[in-house]
Amino acid sequence: MAEATHEEVHRHPAPKGFIRKYIFSLDHKVIGIQYILLALTAVVVGMVMSVLMRMNLSWPGTKWPIMGTLFPTGAPGGVISPEFYLSLVTMHGTLMVFFVLTTAPQGGFGNYFLPIQIGAEDMAFPVLNMLSFWVTFVGFIVLLTAIFAEGNLTVGAWFSKLGTSFAAGSGTVGPIGGWTGYPPLSALGKIAGPGQGAGVNLWIISIAIFCVGSLLGALNFITTLLNMRTRGMSLMRMPLTCWAWFTTAILALLSFPVLLAGGILLLLDRIGGTSFFIPGGLFVSGSLVPLHNGGSPLLWQHLFWFFGHPEVYIAILPGMGATSHVLSTFARKPIFGYRAMVFAIFAIGMLGFFVWGHHMFISGMSPYSAIAFSILTLSIGVPSAIKTFNWLGTLWGAKIRFTTPMLFAIGFVSVFVAGGITGLVLGQTSLDFFFHDTYFVTAHFHLVMGVASIFGMFAATYFWFPKMFGRMMNETLGKLHFWVTFLGVYAIFVPFHAMGMLGMPRRYANFGEYEFLKNSHSLVLFVTVAAIITVGIQFVFYFNLFWSMFWGKKASDNPWEATTLEWTTATPPPHDNFAGVVPTVYRGPYEFAVPGAPRDFVMQTEPEAVEVTAELGDRSGNGGNGHKH
């Protein structure tokens, strides 16, 4: 609980100058917006790359006019080369996973709303918070540098002077080893092919920097949530968003250090002559690799996926939180099974640490451990199913208001089920004989960690935009954005399953080499058209976002008639969030449709006078007045 002493410690005066206010700000709200802007930038680059990939897959050999000028080596005459395609694959994955799905949900919305929702003035460590953003930003710049180092001959020549392991300018837009960067391919340097020089070094450095930024952020989130809740804000009265951000922060705290260590070891293998991941006796590109001995390629896979699997939940949990929050608000109904939702989030987070091996069934790892990983993997389906059940339960008997955020929250439930359920297929060792590294996998993780997370963030954006900018986003454009995106993502990713059924391997620059992929042409083309339309409609979202910031309809303090603390303060919130008033919380976060109450929602700050009797409606002990349980 926040005691008076804490208030003193965390208080910092509102900044006056532009730089301290908007650039090196200590205000969690500004930092949150900075994270969101970073994600909005990264996602455009990632989307453009995905469209280029689709164009290459559907119309291989086409001379794309601008490409030839921009990348004379990687796309000679405008024809996208296989190595250029693979660098797009790598950078698309890296940008999306790290700089979009990890930054916006947690660093962005978490930063902005966690302190407000628990009634705090700011994060526990404002300076650390500022650093975590700027460290992440540096990571982003380093990743962009990788694109130029490999893609631009002039920049490449400059890097090449740093030594052989920094050889650059291969014409690609970065490394070609995929976002998982499996060694030895990623460890051997130039001899392993194009994009394997400075591109990989910068890629590793970027991710290592990102790890540091995320760690700083995670420490801050955990401390803030545990120590700075306002009067009456018991853990079981927190909005589910806070539970999601809290669990995500714990996952980040425990998983990013492992990736950081792995990244450092990989970099040492590349530039320090060590052999953590490179075994002896390799024969690459016509010659022996003399200097390395004794390393294990599987070690990297273990370290990477020990991080990589929790990372999936780092991306999706905040989306789950936002979805629960938005669903309850626009269903005008308390969340169904608050306690079960909290336990399920925690169960998903914790189980997420014991399943990394399901990425490695066919890697050469012990087949016995594969069985253990497999059974643990399918058991994650249980808490996921609990969440789905409770979302449906929340809508049951509701009085749904179909605002744009609500549409995206409902869309989240739909795509989360669609994407998550195929985990039952992929989590089985016996079925991985066929499905491992096919488009079935690509379909699964894009729907469940990509699209679902993004739907959560769209719901969050449309929902909180009025609080953040004092204006409403345009509902007509929002609905148009929802409909095209919702139908579009299904049109893209459902056919991926069909490709997977044919056995189509991922990360192929061209499907024309194989007879068994012959029947996929119509699917590939269909997906490309759907992808171009779906990416196109995102610019309506961008337009709506930036237009509404300045010309949107003015928002009141609580336009959605919601209950949690962010809606009790001014719009946008003042520098210290509550203008010096410490809010007091009297009830759980989702008190809608309370019988006997004057309105159909009761704010968390409304005192006991309108408290309902316990036997009315609350049969389960689920957080109606969580503090007393």
Add this chain to the structure above:
Amino acid sequence: MGRALGIAIWVITILSVLMFVTKHWWFPESISEHGPAVDHQFMITIIVVGVSFAAAQIGLGWVVWKYRDSASAQRATYSHGNNRLEVIWTIVTAVVFISLAVMGQRVWASLHLHAAPPGSYQIEVVAQQFAWTFRYPGKDGVFGRTDPSLINDEGQNFVGLDETAPNAKDDIQVSTLVIPANQPVELILRSKDVTHSFFVPQLRFKQDLVPGMKIPVHFTATKVGKYEIACAELCGMNHYKMKSYMLVLPKEEFIELTNLPPAQFLAKKDELLAKYQLPQY
């Protein structure tokens, strides 16, 4: 809006389910002993998946349709949930999912928890960027010694065979995998440079080839014919065309081939490769 969204969700559900039900895009034919069991396990799984998917989506579509805001002043139902339903739901899904998980280990265990059956024919598979080499022990049935320093791709010594070693003389290095039908085959998988993955869709089999490791795997092919081998682990720029063929021969034809001295083996293999056709897709 509620009606439209409900209908949209139902239509998406129906189309997605139809895509699997019609089997228009489906597994290629299965040609291994364990293949039908994999396909069977997939059928059970996809039914569970399909039913859960459809139930959740149809339910979602229904609540969205049914509980859309109406003009009436009546409020939503005030309920915080139902612990009994939670418990029932949790137990049911736990039982179904864990049973599925346990069943899903059967084929895996049958192949990976047992050594290759006696009488398995051993072939070494060596992957490199972006080609496959298959080594046969020759008439003596014993592989000769190899050493990475003896690798000479131009000289057709892809695996680094020590020609002076005993047992090495009759070893055969060939770019096509030729195996007997209805006899267990043991592949010893290794890689010279980076990680690759051996994948034949019809075999329902995939295994990474990891530098520094020798990974023995075994299976039995049951249908004579010619099939494509694909690399399924990103291995560099030409990953997409790291392709070879697998010939499954009648046992007698296979024995005849493997008894030939290296040069004739290779000639005969080319002849067979031309003779057999890929399946119709």
